[in-house]
Amino acid sequence: MSESSPVSSKANPSAALDSLRIELDSLDGSLLESLAQRRELSRRIAEHKSKATGPARDQEREARVLADRVRAGRALGLDAHFVTRVFHAVIEDSLRVQHDQLSAEQAGTQRTSLRLCGLGSQGSYSHAAAERHFSRQTTGWSYAGCNSLRRIFEQVARGEAEQGVAPIENTITGSINEAYDLLLEHGLSIVGEERMPIRHCLLGLQGADRSQLRLLHAHPQALAQCRHFVDALAGCQVQYATSASDAVQAIAGDKRAAAIASAEAAAHFGVEVLVENIADQRDNYTRFIFVARRPLPVPKQLPCKTSLVISTAQKPASLVQALLVFRKHGINLAKLESRPIPGNAWEEMFYLDLDGNPAADSVGQALEELSKVTRFVRFLGSYASSDLPPTTLQPAVLATAEVSSAATIADTPPGPTSAHKPTSKRKSSAYRLASREHKQQDTVLSAAGVEIGGPDFVVIAGPCAVETREQVMTCARHAREHGVAILRGGCFKPRTSPYSFQGLGLEGLDYLAEAGKTYGMPIVTEVMDTHQVEAVARQADILQVGARNMQNFSLLRAVGQVHRPVMLKRGLMASIDELLQAAEYILSQGNQQVFLCERGIRTFETSTRNTLDLSAVPILQERTHLPVIIDPSHAVGRRDLVPPLARAAQAVGAHGVMVEFHPRPEEALSDGPQALRFPQLAALMRDLYRDRPAPVTPSQTSQAT
Numbered sequence: 001m002s003e004s005s006p007v008s009s010k011a012n013p014s015a016a017l018d019s020l021r022i023e024l025d026s027l028d029g030s031l032l033e034s035l036a037q038r039r040e041l042s043r044r045i046a047e048h049k050s051k052a053t054g055p056a057r058d059q060e061r062e063a064r065v066l067a068d069r070v071r072a073g074r075a076l077g078l079d080a081h082f083v084t085r086v087f088h089a090v091i092e093d094s095l096r097v098q099h100d101q102l103s104a105e106q107a108g109t110q111r112t113s114l115r116l117c118g119l120g121s122q123g124s125y126s127h128a129a130a131e132r133h134f135s136r137q138t139t140g141w142s143y144a145g146c147n148s149l150r151r152i153f154e155q156v157a158r159g160e161a162e163q164g165v166a167p168i169e170n171t172i173t174g175s176i177n178e179a180y181d182l183l184l185e186h187g188l189s190i191v192g193e194e195r196m197p198i199r200h201c202l203l204g205l206q207g208a209d210r211s212q213l214r215l216l217h218a219h220p221q222a223l224a225q226c227r228h229f230v231d232a233l234a235g236c237q238v239q240y241a242t243s244a245s246d247a248v249q250a251i252a253g254d255k256r257a258a259a260i261a262s263a264e265a266a267a268h269f270g271v272e273v274l275v276e277n278i279a280d281q282r283d284n285y286t287r288f289i290f291v292a293r294r295p296l297p298v299p300k301q302l303p304c305k306t307s308l309v310i311s312t313a314q315k316p317a318s319l320v321q322a323l324l325v326f327r328k329h330g331i332n333l334a335k336l337e338s339r340p341i342p343g344n345a346w347e348e349m350f351y352l353d354l355d356g357n358p359a360a361d362s363v364g365q366a367l368e369e370l371s372k373v374t375r376f377v378r379f380l381g382s383y384a385s386s387d388l389p390p391t392t393l394q395p396a397v398l399a400t401a402e403v404s405s406a407a408t409i410a411d412t413p414p415g416p417t418s419a420h421k422p423t424s425k426r427k428s429s430a431y432r433l434a435s436r437e438h439k440q441q442d443t444v445l446s447a448a449g450v451e452i453g454g455p456d457f458v459v460i461a462g463p464c465a466v467e468t469r470e471q472v473m474t475c476a477r478h479a480r481e482h483g484v485a486i487l488r489g490g491c492f493k494p495r496t497s498p499y500s501f502q503g504l505g506l507e508g509l510d511y512l513a514e515a516g517k518t519y520g521m522p523i524v525t526e527v528m529d530t531h532q533v534e535a536v537a538r539q540a541d542i543l544q545v546g547a548r549n550m551q552n553f554s555l556l557r558a559v560g561q562v563h564r565p566v567m568l569k570r571g572l573m574a575s576i577d578e579l580l581q582a583a584e585y586i587l588s589q590g591n592q593q594v595f596l597c598e599r600g601i602r603t604f605e606t607s608t609r610n611t612l613d614l615s616a617v618p619i620l621q622e623r624t625h626l627p628v629i630i631d632p633s634h635a636v637g638r639r640d641l642v643p644p645l646a647r648a649a650q651a652v653g654a655h656g657v658m659v660e661f662h663p664r665p666e667e668a669l670s671d672g673p674q675a676l677r678f679p680q681l682a683a684l685m686r687d688l689y690r691d692r693p694a695p696v697t698p699s700q701t702s703q704a705t
């Protein structure tokens with residue numbers, strides 16, 4: 001080949017690839033520049049917000065920004081899920097930048113450097129929490145590792161460090177009592193918080209063989225969070241470490257030793273991750289607090305939390321009296337924790353976290369009134385809340401191709417419940433808890449942030465059965481793109497014939513959970529047996545009790561004991577009152593998060609798979625406060641009839657529908673004839689949300705949050 005020949009992709013494919021990669025690098029460079037510019041704009045906006053008194057966060061505007069970006073993205077061929085994910089991250093960054101800036105302004109003189117201490121050195125979770133907390137701040141910080149919580153509090157109390165960072169609670173193991181006790185003992189104040197996802201891994205030296213391990217180094221908290229995994233590590237002795245970083249350092253030179261710490265710690269210390277994600281629950285979070293000698297004021301524009309400790313007289317209702325003060329002032333209590341009072345056997349004090357800023361009138365007044373009805377009250381500090389939940393996009397934005405520009409919140413039609421005010425005067429002894437007499441107000445459930453029974457019409461959709469990972473991921477992506485709120489998929493299938501496909505079981509549930517996580521949708525799946533309840537509840541956001549199990553009383557009792565919403569389907573031969581009595585079984589066990597699903601009943605009519613009892617919706621709403629949805633798919637068994645009946649469900653006032661769809665219905669392993677095709681689901685979503693415009697006003701002049 002001559003040296004001067006032009007580079008063509010055919011002649012030299014690798015040169016063509018290189019040139020595409022160069023183009024990609026340059027595009028990424030511009031993206032980064034844009035992100036930096038956007039951050040700068042956010043900072044400038046914060047300067048304006050600091051002069052205003054209203055909250056810095058404006059979720060209505062965020063919803064408009066998201067809707068605008070989704071529309072603009074679609075015009076460029078980008079899917080809504082991708083655009084939403086990117087902008088959730090971008091908006092969160094803006095919010096945190098602005099919050100940090102407002103806090104720094106409030107603190108007055110900018111510190112040039114802050115001395116911080118925490119549990120363990122770099123590579124520990126406390127260090128990671130500090131890094132996250134200070135990453136956007138202009139203040140520099142130095143960090144000193146301590147080998148006990150006590151040491152951290154002592155250093156701050158003596159002024160050897162300006163702030164200390166300490167874990168205070170974990171979502172698996174609960175409160176870290178020692179941190180609470182030390183806080184009070186040293187008279188320190190909470191000045192910040194950080195909620196961190198914790199991903200424990202098993203770390204070892206390069207070439208370590210998992211089956212040969214004989215020593216496990218870990219902090220007791222990490223061990224408690226990884227109980228199942230540690231119990232299964234036969235023949236391995238446990239050695240307590242003072243922190244995760246300490247644990248990793250302890251394995252030096254020993255190929256038969258392992259440690260529990262993060263993947264970041266592995267990278268920092270140059271060791272290997274032997275097993276990832278070993279905690280008992282997939283979602284594991286620790287809340288860290290930042291403590292200082294003096295409290296710091298929080299700008300009024302920021303969402304603020306306040307912590308207190310109180311003790312009340314040892315008299316009946318004295319705690320209630322204290323709590324009534326919060327009710328009177330409309331203050332939300334985020335946490336209430338009791339601890340023994342040192343030296344006073346069987347007497348308790350209470351730690352409280354509330355949403356609010358003492359600089360605002362109502363919280364300040366509440367604190368004052370509290371002192372009149374308690375024996376002891378101490379303000380532990382106020383701090384900007386680290387919890388900034390993303391603004392969710394209304395299904396209507398996704399479902400309808402065009403969002404009406406005239407739509408405003410005031411235009412949103414009233415929710416389905418308002419059409420059916422409770423009127424029943426029936427005495428229903430067979431179902432007391434489910435009855436309207438027991439509870440006049442509609443129950444509104446929440447499944448991973450999606451409300452069922454509230455004003456928004458909810459669509460649950462997915463394949464009848466989870467068949468492959470690829471199938472459920474494809475369905476989830478399509479569902480999400482068109483505004484479906486909740487993803488369904490059967491893993492344990494109740495089939496009339498034992499020779500039919502019975503479902504993939506827990507393997508299918510792994511796929512469904514992955515799809516739900518990837519596309520940000522709660523998942524619902526059926527439990528058929530009491531033995532499955534615990535494992536399914538660990539992964540599914542909603543448990544389904546199918547029509548054939550509506551009167552499986554042991555199963556109803558079992559799902560009544562878990563902390564997950566339950567979707568109870570009406571039995572094929574069950575009356576409305578029998579459905580309510582079945583719901584009562586669940587409620588009577590403690591679980592009040594139940595909603596009902598009318599899915600067709602057996603009649604003499606054979607033209608459809610079952611007969612959809614639409615009138616069950618208003619009748620149920622008369623008799624019960626529980627939400628009611630309709631499943632037209634199983635009712636009719638024919639895909640062409642599903643969309644009109646879903647619209648009828650909406651018209652009759654159901655709180656939502658559940659429909660089945662499939663990428664290739666002809667190949668479906670169950671219920672193919674009733675599965676909507678992908679375009680049919682998209683069209684149905686448009687129809688269902690056409691008259692329910694998004695409660696946002698698309699703006700021509702939208703800019704960074």
Ligand code: PEP
Nearest residue numbers: 490546547548569599634
């Ligand atoms: C289902 O929804 O997957 C199902 C099996 O429905 P049903 O129990 O109503 O038949």
Ligand code: MN
Nearest residue numbers: 464660670671
């Ligand atoms: Mn089905």
